Amino acid sequence: MNIKYIKLIIFVVVLLLISAAVVFIESSLDNINESMPAISDGIVQGDKDYNESVELLNSRDFEQSREKAISAGDNYNNSLQKLEGIREKYDKDLNEVHKDYIDTTINELKLKLKAVDELKEAIYYLEIYYNYTGSTHGTEANDLMYSSLKYQNERNEIVQENPDLFT
Structure with missing residues (x-):
């Protein structure tokens, strides 16, 4: 075989591998970006349910308060599982900003x-x-929620400082 022909084949194969890697990374980031609204919505709904649970508890409506607390936990847990799944599946594709966001939100x-x-x-x-x-x-519940605000504020700050990464 001609050496030029072999070099051309090697070049084409390398180009294909690079293209495949770029497409894979892009699709990974697309999957992450597609998941983020559901994760965020789960946190927002969890916060809403938690606050409603507290209000119901203060009104001594124990059954409804318990149901809202369970719903809050389910929403938080669903978001947590999705974030942990992203971190495990796409860890190598994540940039430092996404890693910080995920770790902060998990905390x-x-x-x-x-x-x-x-x-x-x-x-x-x-x-x-x-x-x-x-x-x-x-x-204790109130103190824990208050402590979580530190991470919530960090999460919001990460998004505000990097709007191009969080669409």
Whole structure:
């Protein structure tokens, strides 16, 4: 075979491999970007359900409060699972900004899930008139949600500083 012909074949193969890699990376980022609105919506709905649960608890509507707390936990957990899936599946394709966003959001969601667990405990104990224990769990839930605001603010800051990465 002619050496020029071999070089041409090698060049074409390398070009095809590079093109495939670019397409794969682009499709990975497209998948990530497509998932982000659902993740964000899950967090927003979880926050809404959590706040409604607290309001219902303050009104002593324990059953509805419990249902909203469960819904908040489900929303947070769904978003957490999606983020962890993205981190596992696309870790090598993520840039540092996306990694920071995902890690920050995972930390936020873990705190919010702990807060939901504490809220459920508060509901349980207040329902059976163990007011001190219920209030203690309610205070802990509030403290955890307050702590999660640090991560929520970091997450929002990452998006604001990088609008081209979060469409």
